[in-house]
């Protein structure tokens with residue numbers, strides 16, 4: 073193949089295929105002379121070679137405007153090639169090159185398959201015999217062109233949990249992607265170009281055409297350029313958790329010259345990344361979405377030199393002399409002088425029949441903004457009575473037919489900010505059902521209905537529902553720290569003065585001083601944000617504690 077170069081390049085392709093090298097060269101030369109500035113001209117010596125090039129262009133998201141194929145070629149004729157090429161690029165305009173002797177056969181074939189033109193060889197002068205035809209083909213293509221797709225492509229089943237997980241992961245990590253349902257034509261074409269079937273989904277294709285089948289989040293992270301392995305094995309500061317507290321610690325740590333590593337098991341942003349609009353964070357009078365705030369914080373942390381690892385679950389912490397060793401789920405580890413634990417809290421699960429089975433297929437924890445398009449004109453239920461549920465109701469009310477907030481309590485005022493309650497009341501398609509619990513979720517492939525129970529009367533009602541988003545509180549997941557750091561009964565981490573019982577320092581405490589504020593029961597380990605016992609569950613306080621933990625880490629590093 074000649075002229076292929078970077079097939080992903082933005083200009084649409086003009087592809088010519090002819091088994092006679094001299095003819096092929098001549099066509100390409102004439103095409104380049106007139107169209108080379110706005111198009112890439114590529115020539116192939118056989119149908120198979122040309123199809124291979126087209127598959128690569130498809131995977132890389134490129135466009136094909138015109139296909140010219142010699143009628144008489146061994147192995148695969150021009151007609152056969154054009155038919156196969158149409159499966160990949162149905163919008164490309166098609167022409168056959170024929171010798172005079174083959175004209176009748178070519179015309180007969182044109183009547184069988186959908187070919188726009190035939191061109192007689194030789195076509196001298198091209199100004200008269202070639203360019204008018206190609207001009208017309210390019211014009212026809214330009215009036216209905218393909219869309220160039222420069223982003224990562226995800227092909228999956230609309231309602232499959234692994235497909236949702238891949239999209240959710242990319243969206244949470246601010247990786248641009250385009251979604252293609254496997255049962256839609258373009259999804260099918262991409263699978264065909266990759267030589268895959270719809271049996272194992274999702275299929276993820278990166279902008280350079282690399283194809284991943286049902287990748288793990290770590291594989292996905294690596295393929296889209298997110299770092300998953302630490303650059304070195306010793307740091308001044310390791311931050312565990314990439315929510316506001318962890319990102320705050322990373323920004324302050326790195327900006328103050330500490331060699332800083334942030335380790336996040338899923339996607340940076342934490343709970344705040346889930347928020348469709350944070351209205352009360354200082355400096356954003358018009359509110360800011362969690363995704364925007366996270367993107368800025370992540371860029372800020374990396375700008376100062378912090379290293380950010382995604383998809384690495386921290387499962388252990390121990391002291392080795394003065395070093396603090398952080399262990400990953402896959403057995404790897406890094407050491408540091410100091411550690412900030414900022415692992416926040418995770419959603420509590422709704423224990424009602426059917427909910428677990430339909431999770432990822434209409435039932436979601438958190439606001440799952442990737443699902444917004446699917447909620448268009450549907451009945452959406454939001455479970456929970458705190459601000460997070462209220463924000464989600466506002467968010468989905470913009471697309472859904474109806475949004476119903478299902479709240480166990482008897483008044484929204486118990487858990488929700490006043491401004492949000494006022495906003496909810498002002499939106500026509502939002503209704504609130506107080507004193508109500510979800511008893512059961514129904515559906516085969518996808519959520520179809522819910523059973524709602526009125527708590528005062530006990531009466532149940534079955535309602536149609538396509539989506540349910542659950543926000544029923546959260547709990548810290550700190551089991552991995554049992555026996556290492558002191559925790560309260562709910563698993564929140566105790567720090568500073570809370571560790572002193574009758575003025576006694578915690579068991580095994582090795583420093584010759586009391587624990588500082590935010591310091592855990594292992595000297596040099598600090599705790600910031602929601603995971604800390606008695607913390608204020610807010611973005612601002614999490615960020616503030618992250619900054620304060622770094623100041624204390626400095627103090628710790630300067631102490632003999």
Ligand SMILES: Cc1cc2nc3c(=O)[nH]c(=O)nc-3n(C[C@H](O)[C@H](O)[C@H](O)COP(=O)(O)OP(=O)(O)OC[C@H]3O[C@@H](n4cnc5c(N)ncnc54)[C@H](O)[C@@H]3O)c2cc1C
Pocket residue numbers: 312313314315316317318335336337338339340341342343344345346347348349350351352353384385386387414415416417418438439459460461463549600601602603608609610611612614
């Ligand atoms: C939908 C929603 C809306 C909200 N709206 C607001 C609002 O408007 N205003 C406001 O002030 N607050 C709001 N909050 C609360 C606010 O988001 C939290 O208080 C804040 O995110 C806490 O930050 P954090 O860093 O302590 O923890 P989190 O945000 O919970 O982040 C913890 C991070 O640690 C990671 N992690 C956990 N365990 C591990 C491990 N073992 N290894 C590696 N990584 C780990 C998690 O994946 C997560 O990314 C909202 C919360 C939600 C859910």
